[in-house]
Amino acid sequence: MSPDFIIVQGLNGIAYGLLIFLLAAGLSLIFGMLHVVNLAHGSFFMIGAYVGYSVGRALNFWAALVVAPIGVGLCGVLIEIALLKHMYRRPLLDQVILTFGLAFMAAELVRMIWGANELVLRPPDILSGVTLVLGSTYPIYRLFVITIGVAVALGLWTIERRTRLGSVIRAGVADREMVSALGVNIGAVFTGVFAFGAALAAFGGVVAGPVLSLYPGMDGEVLIIGLTVVVVGGLGTLTGAFWGGLLIGTAVTFLTVLVPQVALVLTFAVMAAILLVRPNGLFGLKLA
Amino acid sequence: MVDQSLTVQELTSPVGTPLERETVDVTRTTFARRWLGGVHPGYLGFLAALVAYPWLLVPIDARYPLSLATGILLVSIFTMSLDLMLGYAGLASFGHAAFLGIGGYTAAILSVRFGISNLAVTMAVAVVLASLGALVLGLLALRTSGVYFLMLTLAFAQIISAAVSKWGPVTGGTNGLPGVQSPDLFVPGWTVGDGVPFYYLTLTAAALSFFLLFRIIHSPFGRTLIGIHQNERRMRAMGYDVRLYKLIAFWIGGMFAALAGVLYAYFNHFISPDATGFAQSGTAVIMVLLGGEGTLIGPVFGTVAYMLIQNSLSSFTPHWQLILGILFVVFVMFVRGGLAGIWTRVRTRLQPRGAA
Amino acid sequence: MSAPGSNRVALLSLDRISKNFAGLEVLRDVQLAVEPGERRAIIGPNGAGKTTLFNILSGELKPSSGTISLEGRQVTGLAPEKMFRLGLARTFQKNSLFMGLTTLENVRLAVQQHQQQSLQWFKPWWGFDRLNDRARAVLEQAGLWNRRTELVKNLSYGEQRMLEVAIALAGEPRLLLLDEPTAGMSMAETANSVVTISNLPRDLTMLIIEHDMDTIFAIADRITVLDHGQVLADGTPDEVRNNPAVRSVYLGE
Numbered sequence: 023m024s025p026d027f028i029i030v031q032g033l034n035g036i037a038y039g040l041l042i043f044l045l046a047a048g049l050s051l052i053f054g055m056l057h058v059v060n061l062a063h064g065s066f067f068m069i070g071a072y073v074g075y076s077v078g079r080a081l082n083f084w085a086a087l088v089v090a091p092i093g094v095g096l097c098g099v100l101i102e103i104a105l106l107k108h109m110y111r112r113p114l115l116d117q118v119i120l121t122f123g124l125a126f127m128a129a130e131l132v133r134m135i136w137g138a139n140e141l142v143l144r145p146p147d148i149l150s151g152v153t154l155v156l157g158s159t160y161p162i163y164r165l166f167v168i169t170i171g172v173a174v175a176l177g178l179w180t181i182e183r184r185t186r187l188g189s190v191i192r193a194g195v196a197d198r199e200m201v202s203a204l205g206v207n208i209g210a211v212f213t214g215v216f217a218f219g220a221a222l223a224a225f226g227g228v229v230a231g232p233v234l235s236l237y238p239g240m241d242g243e244v245l246i247i248g249l250t251v252v253v254v255g256g257l258g259t260l261t262g263a264f265w266g267g268l269l270i271g272t273a274v275t276f277l278t279v280l281v282p283q284v285a286l287v288l289t290f291a292v293m294a295a296i297l298l299v300r301p302n303g304l305f306g307l308k309l310a
Numbered sequence: 311m312v313d314q315s316l317t318v319q320e321l322t323s324p325v326g327t328p329l330e331r332e333t334v335d336v337t338r339t340t341f342a343r344r345w346l347g348g349v350h351p352g353y354l355g356f357l358a359a360l361v362a363y364p365w366l367l368v369p370i371d372a373r374y375p376l377s378l379a380t381g382i383l384l385v386s387i388f389t390m391s392l393d394l395m396l397g398y399a400g401l402a403s404f405g406h407a408a409f410l411g412i413g414g415y416t417a418a419i420l421s422v423r424f425g426i427s428n429l430a431v432t433m434a435v436a437v438v439l440a441s442l443g444a445l446v447l448g449l450l451a452l453r454t455s456g457v458y459f460l461m462l463t464l465a466f467a468q469i470i471s472a473a474v475s476k477w478g479p480v481t482g483g484t485n486g487l488p489g490v491q492s493p494d495l496f497v498p499g500w501t502v503g504d505g506v507p508f509y510y511l512t513l514t515a516a517a518l519s520f521f522l523l524f525r526i527i528h529s530p531f532g533r534t535l536i537g538i539h540q541n542e543r544r545m546r547a548m549g550y551d552v553r554l555y556k557l558i559a560f561w562i563g564g565m566f567a568a569l570a571g572v573l574y575a576y577f578n579h580f581i582s583p584d585a586t587g588f589a590q591s592g593t594a595v596i597m598v599l600l601g602g603e604g605t606l607i608g609p610v611f612g613t614v615a616y617m618l619i620q621n622s623l624s625s626f627t628p629h630w631q632l633i634l635g636i637l638f639v640v641f642v643m644f645v646r647g648g649l650a651g652i653w654t655r656v657r658t659r660l661q662p663r664g665a666a
Numbered sequence: 667m668s669a670p671g672s673n674r675v676a677l678l679s680l681d682r683i684s685k686n687f688a689g690l691e692v693l694r695d696v697q698l699a700v701e702p703g704e705r706r707a708i709i710g711p712n713g714a715g716k717t718t719l720f721n722i723l724s725g726e727l728k729p730s731s732g733t734i735s736l737e738g739r740q741v742t743g744l745a746p747e748k749m750f751r752l753g754l755a756r757t758f759q760k761n762s763l764f765m766g767l768t769t770l771e772n773v774r775l776a777v778q779q780h781q782q783q784s785l786q787w788f789k790p791w792w793g794f795d796r797l798n799d800r801a802r803a804v805l806e807q808a809g810l811w812n813r814r815t816e817l818v819k820n821l822s823y824g825e826q827r828m829l830e831v832a833i834a835l836a837g838e839p840r841l842l843l844l845d846e847p848t849a850g851m852s853m854a855e856t857a858n859s860v861v862t863i864s865n866l867p868r869d870l871t872m873l874i875i876e877h878d879m880d881t882i883f884a885i886a887d888r889i890t891v892l893d894h895g896q897v898l899a900d901g902t903p904d905e906v907r908n909n910p911a912v913r914s915v916y917l918g919e
Contacts, residue, residue: 116642119599123638130632253461286472290465301454528790530783537775540764549779
């Protein structure tokens with residue numbers, strides 16, 4: 023294992039981890055606050071990637087970074103208001119069927135519109151090519167991914183810790199009845215959280231486009247990793263999604279290169295091990 | 311929802327007469343209880359229809375309807391066992407397909423790699439492996455609850471799926487393992503061929519499974535599971551070792567799922583990792599919920615409905631998944647308790663008010 | 667302390683039981699002796715330490731000092747499951763029942779566990795005579811037999827409280843601790859409950875925490891008054907009624 027290998031794979035792991043963080047953040051918040059396991063979250067990511075692909079080809083990458091999240095976010099608003107709102111009092115499994123059904127629909131729609139073939143996205147010109155990092159050559163685009171990921175993480179952290187909105191959200195995760203009793207329009211907050219989570223996932227999808235390839239099964243794969251991260255990091259915490267993402271991202275990356283046969287198995291074994299020691303995840307709180 | 315029909319039915323004796331030696335309402339309840347092991351006579355009618363099914367198909371080309379029915383019965387064993395865990399014990403496991411895979415791969419590997427297609431042998435091995443798996447998964451996952459439990463069981467399914475995908479030389483890898491022979495019924499030479507013989511094999515297995523699960527559910531053990539689902543804390547306060555009971559429920563569910571898996575491999579003469587992962591587990595949960603959890607017969611309805619819809623839709627349009635997805639959404643939004651819930655509501659409307 | 671001249675051994679005996687919670691003294695030097703078959707009421711103002719006493723008796727809390735003996739046997743600090751098996755059952759102030767099941771099923775679960783039939787997996791519940799007969803007996807004692815097919819969530823609050831008593835009885839206890847059994851009940855329900863509790867078998871020893879004085883005077887053989895964690899008075903209802911210390915605490919005389 024040369025230093026070059028470690029640097030390159032390490033950066034790959036961080037980049038991958040941050041992409042998953044973008045997905046897991048929304049997933050974690052949605053579960054923490056709405057108590058819904060959103061099995062359609064991978065679909066948001068996937069749709070973001072595909073829409074990003076099309077907008078990227080029609081206009082440019084930067085437009086895609088804006089259009090895709092907004093579009094998916096609006097879909098999120100619609101879904102929450104029309105469907106999800108009525109399900110909050112229902113058992114967990116009913117919500118599972120709902121999001122499962124949505125995921126089915128999304129997968130098929132993507133197949134219908136973009137076909138079943140694998141699509142490859144090239145990064146925009148200014149971000150393509152390689153550069154030297156600590157003596158190793160490394161793709162510029164992946165450095166961009168890392169930068170964006172960290173920027174988003176910092177932004178979210180600031181909102182969570184420094185703004186009133188953040189306090190409301192954190193309080194809502196801890197005890198939502200109390201928050202609504204305090205006069206906050208919890209319905210609007212829920213819609214907002216859901217839509218924002220969806221938009222964030224879509225944003226992640228656009229950014230991920232040039233790194234991962236696009237194909238109709240990607241929503242399931244990304245969802246599984248995302249759920250793993252959320253569980254490892256702790257439900258309802260952004261900090262958990264961040265560090266969990268980095269942990270799982272690097273683990274998966276290194277394992278896939280070193281022991282491709284059992285990479286996935288080991289990853290799940292890691293998750294199981296963590297859950298045994300910390301049943302609520304690394305940063306998780308006991309749910310209200 | 312607990313099977314309400316039996317609890318209301320059970321008590322029509324006025325104060326003063328011994329509990330189960332009823333003098334009122336003798337006909338159906340006591341007959342059923344004494345001769346049919348408690349199963350309602352209606353189920354017998356259903357069974358009779360299923361037995362007669364191949365003959366009803368004689369005038370037409372029977373292969374497809376027969377194979378569809380066999381498939382449905384087979385998957386019903388899988389979903390009924392999931393209902394025991396999910397609907398009765400309250401364990402929302404997304405890893406049930408792992409056990410289906412254990413059973414299926416046992417049958418496939420024994421048949422293709424070792425030339426053993428004996429049903430008894432295969433089932434014995436499958437049960438042992440499934441028990442091991444259930445023990446491991448149970449001991450790990452039952453320390454958690456709720457979503458974490460869901461995730462751990464899901465992870466288990468994915469681990470099994472990934473493991474069989476990568477272990478090419480033995481399991482055939484991602485492409486699966488074709489060439490599974492038809493099973494021998496206990497004695498070599500008594501091969502159960504495709505079509506009608508296999509249909510009856512599956513029907514027997516399904517009917518036996520239903521009967522066993524029915525007995526389990528109405529036994530003190532089954533009642534314990536229901537109690538745990540309803541109020542786990544109180545059960546513990548009453549002195550029940552809750553983890554032990556959940557573990558046993560897991561074990562039973564896993565065994566039946568493995569048996570379904572064995573039949574699955576023999577039926578399709580093929581097994582692949584698709585049978586084991588999250589998607590398959592999720593579909594099973596959907597079928598249980600669709601039919602109505604906690605009713606045992608509900609999941610059978612759910613399996614029938616789902617497989618029929620999937621089959622007809624997929625021949626209708628290549629975009630059947632879209633329609634299926636829409637149906638799920640609509641269904642869960644507007645229908646409570648699944649198909650069995652609808653059935654119970656219809657039945658209570660039609661029934662005259664019984665004695666309290 | 668046995669009654670003078672009597673040779674009977676107390677069923678339950680507390681010797682200088684004290685309990686501190688991080689410096690806060692909740693119980694101090696509590697002495698208690700309950701005869702077999704006695705109905706003893708524990709009364710006192712809120713915060714006097716009554717429920718803490720019950721928690722210590724049932725094993726949920728360990729006393730800071732002092733000993734407890736049940737039927738002559740040392741049981742200080744034993745876990746709740748152990749106390750349960752030794753014949754002590756209790757109800758709680760807050761109901762915790764199986765709301766989605768019928769009254770009968772609720773009781774059956776308790777009886778089933780007591781009779782150790784819970785691992786029977788093939789024989790349906792109606793084939794267990796002993797189990798069903800006991801469930802019936804218990805429900806009749808609690809006055810709930812005619813409500814047996816009703817889902818518990820449809821029972822009145824008073825009936826649910828009595829169901830708690832029934833479940834406690836299912837374990838064939840020697841000593842029953844009732845924690846405010848009539849709390850929250852209407853006048854009619856309270857009257858019913860008093861009748862039911864009075865009609866419980868006389869060989870069952872009971873300790874009852876209560877606030878309603880009518881209930882107490884109707885049921886109790888002896889009353890122990892607690893105030894600020896100490897025993898203020900101990901005697902027959904009449905003795906307690908006329909006790910000056912008690913009067914000053916309750917009536918401010």
